[in-house]
Ligand code: SF4
């Protein structure tokens with residue numbers, strides 16, 4: 631069974647409710663999906679057993695191949711590509727990894743590269759709730775799009 635505790639203004643007690651539920655069930659696995667500022671570990675005091683970096687796809691430009699036609703910029707719904715001086719320019723913090731630019735470029739000027747956006751850690755709260763597991767995502771500073779890390783946090787548990 632999965633119980634989600636979500637939404638609500640900060641300070642309303644989501645973490646408190648989630649942790650009290652974990653306290654009542656030593657077989658519980660707590661997923662802290664507040665990846666921008668996780669805090670369940672401050673209460674459960676887990677011993678971390680595993681840490682996994684999470685990466686997303688980011689396009690990389692081969693400037694030699696780019697003719698500045700602008701197709702990639704037109705197809706990018708997130709305005710992550712501009713074209714100036716007959717060359718494309720990527721603003722990777724705006725990229726949502728859809729891969730559209732790779733598909734439309736007539737010169738195959740884009741290739742895929744990887745960018746680490748954060749980590750997911752797994753551990754056990756040995757002292758506070760013996761046996762309870764904690765899975766907690768931590769977004770890197772400056773990364774604007776938390777969704778891929780939240781998904782990774784959930785899928786690692788499922
Ligand atoms: S579609 Fe390809 S050739 Fe055209 S601007 Fe973008 S990278 Fe350059």
Ligand code: SF4
Nearest residue numbers: 706725726728729731
């Ligand atoms: S992968 Fe998608 S979001 Fe990222 S730059 Fe290319 S078209 Fe834009």
